[in-house]
Amino acid sequence: MPTATITETDLIRRYADDIAYVAEEGPAADLDTFISQLRTAARRFELSRIDxxxxxxxxxxxxxxxxxxxxxxxxxxxxxxxxRMLYHLGDMADEYREMVGD
Structure with a gap:
């Protein structure tokens, strides 16, 4: 069974809104911004003790x-x-939203 090819555009489309929310920035439009915001989000999740x-x-x-x-x-x-590593990002972002009261 063939696997669908994932592109950087797919990743940004799927995850940019949640990452941007946690990073407190506008959604990324390019991979460099996406990676930077992802680093910020990972750190905020860690500080918030979100698995x-x-x-x-x-x-x-x-x-x-x-x-x-x-x-x-x-x-x-x-x-x-x-x-695959970002699969649970939506749940993590929802948990973060609940913690900050949104």
Whole structure:
């Protein structure tokens, strides 16, 4: 069964709003901003003791590696790994929203 290819656009579309909320910024439009906001969100989740922040740190590593990957296949694999690490981001963001009273 073929696996769908994940792109940086897919990641940004799926996760930018939740990450931006936690980072207290506007949604990212590019990968560099997305990674920066993801770092901020991971740190805020850690400080808030929300489980899963280590997975976000791992996603940052995969995305950093994707930026310097030499081939489309390698880049796609790294985006897929990051996507798996971000799977619970929506739940984490909801928990964060409840903690801050939104």
């Amino acid at each position: 899963g922040h280590a997975a976000l740190d791992a996603a940052v590593i995969h995305l950093d590696e994707a930026e310097v990957a030499f081939g489309d296949a390698d880049r796609s694999a790294l985006y897929s790994q990051a996507d």
